[in-house]
Amino acid sequence: MTKILVIAEHEKGAPKKLTLNTLEFARQVVAHAGGSYDLAVLGSGVGGVAQALTGYGADAVYVADHPDLAHVLAGPYAKVIADLAQRAGADLVCMSASSAGKDVLPRVAVRLQAGMASDVVGVVQTAQGLAYRRPMWAGNLTGDVVVETPVQVVSVRASAFDALAATGGASPLVEVAADPQAASARVRYVGFEGVVSSRPDLAEASVVVAGGRGLKDRFNQITEPLADLLGGAIGASRAAVDDGYAPNDYQVGQTGKVVAPQLYFAIAISGAVQHLAGMKNSKVIVAINKNADEPIFKVADYGLVADAFVAVPELVGKIKALRA
Amino acid sequence: MKILVSAKRVSDPNAKLAISSDGTWIEGDVEYVMNYFCENAIECALQLAEEHGDIETVALGIGESDETARFIRQGALARGIDRGILVSADEQTTDSDLIARIYARVAEREAPDLILIGKQAVDGDSNQVGQLLAEYLGWPQATFASKVELKDGEVVVTREVDGGLETLAVTLPAVVTADLRLNEPRFAPLAGIMKAKKKPLDELELDDLELGDAKPKVRIVKMSTPEGRKAGVLVKDVDDLVARLRAEARVL
Numbered sequence: 001m002t003k004i005l006v007i008a009e010h011e012k013g014a015p016k017k018l019t020l021n022t023l024e025f026a027r028q029v030v031a032h033a034g035g036s037y038d039l040a041v042l043g044s045g046v047g048g049v050a051q052a053l054t055g056y057g058a059d060a061v062y063v064a065d066h067p068d069l070a071h072v073l074a075g076p077y078a079k080v081i082a083d084l085a086q087r088a089g090a091d092l093v094c095m096s097a098s099s100a101g102k103d104v105l106p107r108v109a110v111r112l113q114a115g116m117a118s119d120v121v122g123v124v125q126t127a128q129g130l131a132y133r134r135p136m137w138a139g140n141l142t143g144d145v146v147v148e149t150p151v152q153v154v155s156v157r158a159s160a161f162d163a164l165a166a167t168g169g170a171s172p173l174v175e176v177a178a179d180p181q182a183a184s185a186r187v188r189y190v191g192f193e194g195v196v197s198s199r200p201d202l203a204e205a206s207v208v209v210a211g212g213r214g215l216k217d218r219f220n221q222i223t224e225p226l227a228d229l230l231g232g233a234i235g236a237s238r239a240a241v242d243d244g245y246a247p248n249d250y251q252v253g254q255t256g257k258v259v260a261p262q263l264y265f266a267i268a269i270s271g272a273v274q275h276l277a278g279m280k281n282s283k284v285i286v287a288i289n290k291n292a293d294e295p296i297f298k299v300a301d302y303g304l305v306a307d308a309f310v311a312v313p314e315l316v317g318k319i320k321a322l323r324a
Numbered sequence: 325m326k327i328l329v330s331a332k333r334v335s336d337p338n339a340k341l342a343i344s345s346d347g348t349w350i351e352g353d354v355e356y357v358m359n360y361f362c363e364n365a366i367e368c369a370l371q372l373a374e375e376h377g378d379i380e381t382v383a384l385g386i387g388e389s390d391e392t393a394r395f396i397r398q399g400a401l402a403r404g405i406d407r408g409i410l411v412s413a414d415e416q417t418t419d420s421d422l423i424a425r426i427y428a429r430v431a432e433r434e435a436p437d438l439i440l441i442g443k444q445a446v447d448g449d450s451n452q453v454g455q456l457l458a459e460y461l462g463w464p465q466a467t468f469a470s471k472v473e474l475k476d477g478e479v480v481v482t483r484e485v486d487g488g489l490e491t492l493a494v495t496l497p498a499v500v501t502a503d504l505r506l507n508e509p510r511f512a513p514l515a516g517i518m519k520a521k522k523k524p525l526d527e528l529e530l531d532d533l534e535l536g537d538a539k540p541k542v543r544i545v546k547m548s549t550p551e552g553r554k555a556g557v558l559v560k561d562v563d564d565l566v567a568r569l570r571a572e573a574r575v576l
């Protein structure tokens with residue numbers, strides 16, 4: 001019997017979809033091992049977020065509302081999460097492998113004397129007990145790992161799990177007195193420079209239009225019309241970000257975001273292993289590249305050998321014509 | 325001031341990897357390279373030392389002793405790091421937690437002001453050691469750094485996070501983990517390679533560190549090769565692409 005504590009993530013007063021993916025992971029663990037899950041919402045002024053999460057089958061939705069929790073800082077968040085886990089009697093704490101999850105969860109593990117499995121994509125039953133499946137070596141190998149401590153911590157790769165559908169019912173809201181102060185010392189939040197975009201979130205979009213170094217300073221000019229036409233998000237290779245054509249938030253790959261949309265366009269991207277690590281589980285992959293020998297064509301469902309500066313505007317025109 | 329940096333070797337991620345016969349690790353003729361993120365951490369320490377002066381830089385590598393010693397010398401000392409510490413350990417059975425506990429013990433002995441390590445190791449891809457270490461030491465952390473500045477007893481770090489760039493100022497001593505856009509790692513100059521041979525390199529055994537229980541908390545029980553994707557078709561032109569996306573893939 002497992003008691004799982006799922007840490008919710010939210011933005012602008014609403015839960016992020018990756019919270020629902022993480023809940024699906026929790027549901028799968030329960031399906032294997034029995035037990036149940038609780039949710040925890042941390043932040044400042046997060047009553048609405050907690051309320052929105054009462055319909056997902058949690059035994060309880062814990063709410064830790066405190067001004068010091070307004071920004072996700074690893075020290076104070078880890079303290080509050082570990083305190084909550086102890087109070088809830090949780091033997092598994094999980095959160096998505098977002099940049100916040102990666103930052104905070106290892107500190108939670110230390111506080112709970114727990115082992116942690118990162119970036120988990122599946123739950124498997126083995127002779128040694130329940131194991132977590134995770135990509136290693138940029139996704140070239142897969143490891144099934146067993147966490148050998150009474151309490152376990154897992155960061156969940158959201159793109160590998162469907163979003164849990166609302167189950168109905170009403171989980172009770174439980175307000176807890178959070179005490180982050182002691183752990184907030186010695187860290188000062190200075191600021192945030194966000195990427196402003198009206199497009200869907202890269203991690204959640206069903207269409208991703210990704211551009212590579214080959215697009216040069218026409219990166220936006222080529223990717224934006226196609227993304228806007230298909231209601232998609234824009235992604236980029238590391239090289240396109242390094243060279244300043246796209247913001248860091250767009251990076252897809254081993255060290256960027258991992259996405260699995262219905263449709264992924266790799267435009268002027270060569271297909272290095274580190275890029276493939278972030279997109280090879282997309283449903284349909286389209287590659288547009290002027291060099292037919294590039295590795296991206298080995299994973300693409302549809303490859304077009306062409307100059308992107310010509311082919312992409314033409315593609316936009318033809319899709320528009322089709323829809324007219 | 326003292327900065328502790330990391331020097332970990334990893335099997336070349338671009339090489340083809342074979343799984344060992346017991347199914348729990350890799351084997352065969354593997355080429356090793358310095359973990360890319362450690363190169364960024366080392367470069368950052370060198371730049372801070374050049375900029376501020378009076379900073380001692382120390383590299384820590386944990387692993388199979390001869391090989392790890394070679395990586396500490398070639399990858400860190402030859403580039404300009406002042407001295408090295410080697411802790412010999414079996415690379416297969418050191419999880420991030422055990423690595424972090426080793427770092428914590430070394431940090432207690434060395435009392436660095438700043439620990440600067442990679443954000444992740446590109447073999448295990450765990451992305452945990454820096455955060456675990458910060459909690460073991462009770463220090464503040466700033467992970468995934470793309471910019472690092474030392475100012476008045478604080479380290480000011482720009483972090484690459486979902487949605488953009490976050491800036492934190494943390495009071496020293498602190499742990500910072502390096503992301504790839506932090507800098508362009510330098511090559512070791514020829515003179516550096518000669519000098520590195522004479523720089524001090526302390527060797528420690530796990531037993532010397534009094535870790536108590538030197539066991540990992542996470543164990544790999546099975547490794548496998550993920551099913552590859554099949555290459556699809558090359559389309560003739562844009563018309564062909566649109567037609568197939570519509571009729572076959574049904575995504576338009």
Ligand SMILES: Cc1cc2nc3c(=O)[nH]c(=O)nc-3n(C[C@H](O)[C@H](O)[C@H](O)COP(=O)(O)OP(=O)(O)OC[C@H]3O[C@@H](n4cnc5c(N)ncnc54)[C@H](O)[C@@H]3O)c2cc1C
Nearest residue numbers: 212213214237238239253254255256268269270275290308
């Ligand atoms: C530790 C580590 C982590 C990394 N993490 C990531 C990561 O998370 N994500 C990532 O993407 N990379 C990552 N990389 C980098 C990766 O190895 C590659 O260097 C990178 O993906 C290359 O980007 P690219 O394909 O845009 O550039 P290039 O490899 O330079 O390819 C450019 C492509 O554009 C094509 N092209 C040029 N002009 C045109 C045109 N007019 N029309 C059509 N095609 C054109 C070329 O044929 C070529 O295929 C990482 C590397 C390391 C070492």
Ligand SMILES: Nc1ncnc2c1ncn2[C@@H]1O[C@H](COP(=O)(O)O)[C@@H](O)[C@H]1O
Nearest residue numbers: 330332386441442444445450451452453
């Ligand atoms: N064996 C090791 N020796 C030295 N440093 C290491 C070792 N393993 C991990 N590290 C450091 O810890 C960082 C994070 O590793 P990980 O959490 O395992 O992905 C790496 O980028 C290295 O800087």
